[in-house]
Amino acid sequence: MNDGPENIIVVKDLVKKFGSFIANDHLTFNVRKGEIFGFLGANGAGKTTAIRILCGLSYPTSGIIHVGGYDVYTQREKIKKNIGYMCQRFSLYDDLTVFENIRFYAAIYGLSRKEIELRSSNLLQRLKLEEAHNKLIRDIPLGWKQKLAFSVAIIHDPRIVFLDEPTGGVDPITRRQFWNMIYETARQGITVFVTTHYMDEAEYCDRVSIMVEGKIAALDTPLALREQFGAANMNEVFLKLARAKITEDV
Amino acid sequence: MLLPDSGTAMVEGLEIVKDRKKIRKMIGYMPGRFSLYQDLSVEENLRFFATIFGTTIQENYALVKDIYRHIEPFRKRRAGKLSGGMKQKLALSCALIHKPEVLFLDEPTTGVDAVSRQEFWEMLKRLQSHGITILVSTPYMDEARLCDKIALIQNGSVMKISTPEQVINQYRLGLFSVSSTDVYRLLHDLQEIPGAHSVHAFGQTAHVAFEEGSLSEEAILNFLTIKEHQVVKIKRINPTIEDCFMELMSPASLNDSK
Numbered sequence: 195m196n197d198g199p200e201n202i203i204v205v206k207d208l209v210k211k212f213g214s215f216i217a218n219d220h221l222t223f224n225v226r227k228g229e230i231f232g233f234l235g236a237n238g239a240g241k242t243t244a245i246r247i248l249c250g251l252s253y254p255t256s257g258i259i260h261v262g263g264y265d266v267y268t269q270r271e272k273i274k275k276n277i278g279y280m281c282q283r284f285s286l287y288d289d290l291t292v293f294e295n296i297r298f299y300a301a302i303y304g305l306s307r308k309e310i311e312l313r314s315s316n317l318l319q320r321l322k323l324e325e326a327h328n329k330l331i332r333d334i335p336l337g338w339k340q341k342l343a344f345s346v347a348i349i350h351d352p353r354i355v356f357l358d359e360p361t362g363g364v365d366p367i368t369r370r371q372f373w374n375m376i377y378e379t380a381r382q383g384i385t386v387f388v389t390t391h392y393m394d395e396a397e398y399c400d401r402v403s404i405m406v407e408g409k410i411a412a413l414d415t416p417l418a419l420r421e422q423f424g425a426a427n428m429n430e431v432f433l434k435l436a437r438a439k440i441t442e443d444v
Numbered sequence: 445m446l447l448p449d450s451g452t453a454m455v456e457g458l459e460i461v462k463d464r465k466k467i468r469k470m471i472g473y474m475p476g477r478f479s480l481y482q483d484l485s486v487e488e489n490l491r492f493f494a495t496i497f498g499t500t501i502q503e504n505y506a507l508v509k510d511i512y513r514h515i516e517p518f519r520k521r522r523a524g525k526l527s528g529g530m531k532q533k534l535a536l537s538c539a540l541i542h543k544p545e546v547l548f549l550d551e552p553t554t555g556v557d558a559v560s561r562q563e564f565w566e567m568l569k570r571l572q573s574h575g576i577t578i579l580v581s582t583p584y585m586d587e588a589r590l591c592d593k594i595a596l597i598q599n600g601s602v603m604k605i606s607t608p609e610q611v612i613n614q615y616r617l618g619l620f621s622v623s624s625t626d627v628y629r630l631l632h633d634l635q636e637i638p639g640a641h642s643v644h645a646f647g648q649t650a651h652v653a654f655e656e657g658s659l660s661e662e663a664i665l666n667f668l669t670i671k672e673h674q675v676v677k678i679k680r681i682n683p684t685i686e687d688c689f690m691e692l693m694s695p696a697s698l699n700d701s702k
Contacts, residue, residue: 236557397647
């Protein structure tokens with residue numbers, strides 16, 4: 195398959211079944227290099243299943259999936275070296291300090307001792323966490339944790355970073371600061387693949403897909419989606435798609 | 445569950461330290477983290493909570509019916525195997541089964557999608573009509589709008605308690621909603637516009653707050669035209685709760701209140 199120079203993730207007919215349950219039902223989409231791609235959907239729509247497959251953590255039942263030019267069936271280790279991953283809950287170790295967490299992840303990603311020194315001090319400086327570097331993760335505020343978890347997820351300069359609900363439960367100002375970091379990351383050329391339940395954040399993405407019950411129900415720029423569904427904002431687009439499905443079922 | 449170092453508080457006329465055992469009987473509590481028994485079934489969890497409070501599922505079924513009927517088809521399933529939305533409904537049913545007077549919900553909708561959040565709030569409104577008082581915490585500012593009264597809390601202190609309408613009425617700044625074709629660059633450039641008090645991203649627009657008289661529509665338009673922005677739209681708007689909350693959180697307001 196020719197991925198094309200501009201597509202960093204290529205997914206064609208991805209199917210994932212658990213017994214008779216179809217979690218991902220023939221997903222087909224591409225993610226372009228350097229874009230912020232919003233991967234939306236209701237709880238249980240199959241987002242996390244798809245992300246785990248893209249990250250090389252779980253095998254698909256069928257379909258062609260390339261991430262960073264690598265095949266998810268045969269080149270999972272290569273994929274893992276080229277991506278970063280942050281989910282809301284399990285990213286950092288609560289009983290290690292800020293500094294220890296940074297060093298731990300940098301070492302896991304195989305950075306040299308010298309690189310680790312350099313990048314961790316840069317990171318602490320950038321996040322203004324120098325004074326807190328010896329604090330345990332459990333003692334720092336949620337907003338700091340999330341910014342730190344994100345920075346740690348890209349400490350090895352991956353080509354793609356996957357963010358699974360990175361801003362859940364965060365105050366409005368911290369959420370916006372977090373999105374500033376996402377923008378900066380994308381401008382450095384790192385592709386951002388992000389899920390969120392905040393529909394204002396969906397507007398900040400270059401393109402957005404909306405999953406409903408295992409299928410991609412819509413995929414386009416936020417502007418095109420608003421026009422297509424005659425909606426004032428992404429929240430209305432989302433409610434139209436996800437709620438329509440629920441009403442059909444009842 | 446936790447004692448204060450000092451101060452006092454009352455719940456339904458009872459004192460939180462001295463009468464805490466009595467209080468526990470009359471309140472329902474849904475913690476932020478799912479804390480039911482993962483290896484008991486849906487039905488066993490609900491029966492367990494009913495029994496602890498000396499009642500039965502049958503006795504208060506009417507109260508939880510609306511919520512519980514969604515998960516009743518799965519009543520033999522272990523709670524640990526439920527989806528997020530179903531866990532949330534079970535937790536709410538368990539918090540309600542003894543017919544509490546006051547319901548405490550700690551971030552019940554964090555990590556919950558827009559459709560389920562809407563349904564959850566419809567359930568809360570119905571519970572309210574049964575006469576149950578509800579104290580709910582949330583990081584979603586659109587939900588604040590649905591409350592009768594809100595308290596905004598930052599760093600352990602309450603910045604403001606009043607109705608959503610009053611919070612909005614007390615916002616002292618003027619507000620423009622601004623959009624152009626490149627929102628990221630727009631936000632970046634607006635940070636430097638003279639006369640602005642603060643600039644925040646709001647979906648496809650930027651909200652620019654200003655002291656009355658210090659910034660005009662023309663000034664913004666001129667500024668953005670020089671910066672070569674395309675299709676600039678500027679509108680005078682009323683603040684949302686989110687605007688108010690962010691203004692209260694800003695260092696300037698915190699100093700004012702000291």
